[in-house]
Amino acid sequence: MVILQRKELTLAERLYLPEILRGLSITFRKFFKKAITRQYPEEPLPKDEVTRGQPRLVVKDDGHLACVSCGLCEAACPAYAITIDGHEVDRPIEREPERFEIDMLRCILCGFCEEACPKDAIFMSDELELADLTRAELVYGIDKLKRPRSALQKRIDYVYRINDRWRNSSSTP
């Protein structure tokens, strides 16, 4: 056990009221300071293209998915979260996914799929919120994953810049 010697209080401190007022003045001054808490979700979190949110599929300007269902992202995914079934199509691209599912409950937002994709078809968006009533709802299919290219453009530019991959702005039209 430690025995501490208390300091002698001065007269002003012993009078009690001045000290109370001093304490309260700190409290009152805080009323006019900027609050440091964020009022989430009303006030959204700051995020930008560096934020690794959930992966999303790119829809090209012609309305088709950029994905050719090559399965590289499926193989790269450390969480085994991606399932792809592909089929052949007549367009020059020859293949597209019939089923492209990401189990968002398994996805660990690592960004391997983005890195693996040779067609720039999958990118990490800045979407972070993930909630639903059943587990089945959280296995996202193509309808929930696809985003127009413009929505992901900032991230796409960032990935190009950081990886310096093909040295021009983008490989898929």
Add this chain to the structure above:
Amino acid sequence: MSTSTTEPRAAGADDRSVVQIGPFHPLLEEPVGFELTVEGERVVAVDARMDYIHKGIERLAQQRTYDMIPILLERICGICSVTHSVCFCNAVEDLLGVEPPPRARYIRTIIGELERVHSHLLWVGLAGHFIGYNTVFMWAWKYREPVCDVFEMLTGHRQNSAIPLVGGVRRDLRVEYLPEARRVLDELDGQVRMLTEAVLDDPVLAARLRGVGVLTPQQVVDYGVVGPTARASGVATDVRRDDPYAAYGELDWQVITAPEGDVFAKAVVRLLELAESIKILRQAFDRLPGGDLSLGIRHVPAGEGIGRYEAPRGEDVHYVRSNGTNMPERLKVRAPSFTNIASFQASCIGASIADVTITLAACDPCYSCTERTIVVRDAAGGEARAVGDLIARSQRETRRIAAELGRPADLVLPAGGAR
């Protein structure tokens, strides 16, 4: 749970009772069970049970490729994410006999130190919370928040950087944000100094924490305690200095120690380490060299390697054995809390219940890292099982199983045997 009286009430062996802390308890961030055998207020034995959140990560890692594993290992611990993935990379690089390029080493240093800063702030806050001093909790966590934001600015995620890779790093830091990171550090420097002075001067904290949960240097050596817990007992052990990895060998910083060994000293060591980490970060930002990010390792030959890493909680050790395929044959993780938790046998026996709760928290135990089935038992008539006893038991069991299988009793598994 009974409230505090600092002087344990004397009582005889016949009025022993058992106090459960956990598996779910406000004191614990994670599920773990402590069973205190008490005589009156005095604790005479501590049992720990920690198999509530076993995730089987070592087994999972043996089914992943070398590129995937660092990402998986980030999930061992919610706080030391960089720790485990870089430690694994150190182990594989030891196997390969290579060293990552300078820029990669500096990036690893930066993310590792940012992690140490937010982890130590987290502990200071929690320690305040455990002794019912929530002002400290609020302040420390307020300061921690910008550090997590910096982590996200530089890597894309508040906790899991997804950056370490065998032979280097996967991505560059977001260098545009380095000035902003530096500004946050400058602010944090003053705040940490203020917090350190406030804690050192606080008569309440001193009265509550001095002389509580003392570990002597001899006990530190006996139990193999690591990290700030050992340094607070005056044992200057730090992997960053003793076996430098990343860029620590090139930077100027000090190992912080304190002689007392009590909970107060542990708090002081962590707070002073914050200042050292900020110093390391500043130097690393200044000197961040250019060049390659990774060696581009394509193949890991058969062999074995050991990686060491100074986690915020102490020395982390990973063992990797490769058989030449793209997945390791064996990965073994020895998290720092594993040895630190065993030291409760030394620091908690004889203390009062109220002191034991803060002593349990003082080594910053992380149960999900340590997760495995261990028994530390010393109750009436029971067997004493510290780490040494566990090892002895493990050897005994191995010999028994070997005898059953009719194999020689060494520790080598038969080829193609159970992995």
